[in-house]
Amino acid sequence: MNTTSRHLSVHIDRPVAEVYRFASDPANLPRWAPGLGSSVVRENEYWFVETPEGRARVTFAPNNEFGVLDHEVLTPFGETVYVPLRAISDGEGCEVIFTLRRSPGMTDAEFERDAGLVNGDLALLKRVLERGDATPPDRVPRP
Template sequence: MSTTESRHLSVHIDRPVAEVYAFVADPGNLPRWAPGLGTSVVREGGGWFVETPEGRARLTFAPRNEYGVLDHEVETPSGETVYVPLRAIADGHGSEVVFTLRRSPGMTDADFERDAGLVSADLALLKKVLETPSA
């Protein structure tokens, strides 16, 4: 049994789940709603890569599916692989996006809270991007 602490962070988005899923499932959209991960995402040799302050990271996403699973792995420039559970769930006429934040071994309370704040800000930006009519 794992003793890793997890926290579920979520946001309601007033858009149909199929639209939310399609947007989030496209790695090319990451800089629009998760700029903390990186500002440039490129597809190269069949993989997705993001430029981070620490260097280039590889992104691997779950295959497209009908269940709203948007899980992905981030292979950091140091070679560490971080698994990121993420879901888009129908919520009435809208959607709920749920991000599971896991505490890394040795992570301080302050670092965990900082990461929770960053994820919450990304989810708020996702809501804003998807609910704002295109100009």
């Protein structure tokens, strides 16, 4: 199968280890990838995200020293979507690279829409990390 892919990236002015630590924690997904879902819960060894279509299971690659943030999303419809995602060192900062794959039957407009959503999520990841808002919600000081 020959799939069209587009690599979308953002430079984040934070160390790669910090970016990896934050982005690899499924509990943080709603803070930087709200398009995926509104809330995340862990049940046993699985993470579930509430999406507009229903509950989806998200499985990240095991912790690693290479910045691999790949994950699979098992949609509410039973489809498994593989998401290649990497954080690579770039001087004192890092680059996060998302590989967007075009699904069979996806129109040009749908592919462009998805690219826009991913770019929005990457921009939000950058803002959260560069502002220092990556503190877990239960550790954020209350006013």
